[in-house]
Amino acid sequence: MPWFLYLLECADGSVYTGIAVDVQARFAQHANGTGARYTRSRKPVRVLAQFELADRASALRAEYRVKRLTPRVKRALAAGERTLDSVLPAPPEPSGRAQPEAEAPA
Structure with a gap:
């Protein structure tokens, strides 16, 4: 089941x-005051962007990284000036590559 990372613009200008699995339903919760504590005092105005991820674990990892970005970079991400991949760490390289065999001394 896909999960989504979403960015909301709040009334105070913050992001x-x-x-969530359903961004519009989650936005409605934020808007009516039953969402996160952060959005209770900074009413959400609109959904700036949403990005589909494969599963909850991927969404949590992406959320962790994006929450540490500056508001300016988050807005660039929402505007399409940056990609989600560009702000996430590169996946680890596969470790199963064959190493060249060392030659035995003659």
Whole structure:
């Protein structure tokens, strides 16, 4: 089941980052005051962007990274000036590569 990372613009100009399976339902919760504590005092105005991820674990990892970005970079991400991949760490390289065999001394 896909999960989504979403960015909300709040009334004070800040950008909130969260994850959900249904972004519109989650936005409604934030808007009516039953969402995160952060959005209770900074009413959400609109969804700036949403990004589909494969599963909850991937969404949580992405959320962790995006929450540490500056508001300027989050807005660039929402505007399409940056990609989600560009702000996430590169996946680890496979460790199963064959190493060349050392030649035995003659």
